[in-house]
Amino acid sequence: MTEAVIYDKSVPERRGVRFPASDVPKASLPAKFRRKGLTLPEVGELEVARHFTRLSQLNHSITIGFYPLGSCTMKYNPVINEETARLPGFAAIHPLQPAETVQGALALMYFLQQFLAEIGGFAGVTLQPAAGAQGELTGVMIIRKYHYKNGQGQRTKILVPDSAHGTNPATSAMTNYQVVEIASDERGNIDLEALKKELDDSVAGLMLTNPNTLGLFEEHVEEVIRAVHSVGGLVYGDGANMNALLGVARPGDLGFDILHYNLHKTFTTPHGGGGPGCGPVAVAAHLADYLPGPVVEVIEEGNGEQPPVFGFITPKHSIGRVKAFHGHFGMMVRAFTYILMHGDRGLREVAQHAVLNANYLMHQLKDVFSLPYDRTCMHEFVLEGRWADAPDVHALDVSKRLMDFGFHPPTNYFPLIVREALMIEPTETETKETLDAFAAAMRQIADEAHNDPDVLHAAPHVTPIKRLDEVSAARNLVLCCMPPGREPA
């Protein structure tokens, strides 16, 4: 990969930019601030442009190829989202501007709150949290405050199924709750009997993902919720998988008390790598007073001539602010655009196509890969990357080999309850041709596992970097592109 190191292109005295002769007197800097031998590559502008364009192409992205990363949902983000987010009236405003000067932005936030409440079947929404995980933290803080307010401080446990995303137990532990793991049954549902054994007045709530991380709809979801409610607990919905339910089922109608959305998964905003994302939280009516503040409200109704006036209010028993200012507004513009572009029927089709694509692919693969929970799946499904006659082949080998075919690997080794898990989520936007090409690659890989496993062990073969020593790569991170020996003086 020497080609990608720009220092190798450096030629002494070559310049990308020439500055005009200085017309101000030279300042004399104290010696300790002067750097000797500034090691910069000496290259022309075109070389730099080519270098960075080439580098950008070394990374896989959904605009380059199929990206079936289960649970993390690499959903295509339409370009129009970027156009609207860059409109100066949205992009160039300041969070401290007086509300009367940003009524359009407040209207967008208000209607996004309304849309998300309607889509999930809830009464109130906060847009503040910066990611799904922070939405979870917000939700569990609401659960805690609600119980304390109602004299239920003895509730110290949060129940979490063993199929849950790691952020669920982590959130509960961060909020000082004791995490109690509940097993899954043989059909991949939360085990109702195991759940009932844990139910008493020490339970603050259950965190339930539906569809769950096996890509399966919880078959007894209403009974599960009723059981938790019967002992005074609340039910938190991890709404990361709402892509499968849009316009078809509403968690609020099923009885969930709280739900977070991952706008990046369901409503096509960039994920942000834990950075500038958005994980709104929706709550049922009895929890609306506990939402983080401020939320956007109509503070003066409109009439035929005047539009309504929007402003901020802080709910009565608010848990307080969970994010500076009002959250990541640019993400809200993108999600709002996506929802408006689709409308209610369009959103329903999103879910239907996501489920159809996942089932189509699952059926193309289940005769050559083991499918531990053989049920109609929702938007994703989980295979096992292991075969009895090929004990040295692992899910990781399957994933590395997939890169030779130009596909991003699926999620590996999650959920934890599936051995050698390969979690595949095609999303709704992929064509039948792409799904067929992926299935053909996976079938070839399954065949190689039986007949030519060394091809898998040595994969990837065609990527610029071959198989990494992942442990060393994580432990000895090299974050600087400067080759050894050329470090600054």
Ligand SMILES: Cc1ncc(COP(=O)(O)O)c(C=O)c1O
């Ligand atoms: C099921 C589930 N819950 C929670 C999260 C956490 O969401 P985020 O990455 O936005 O913090 C994820 C990750 O995407 C997830 O897959």
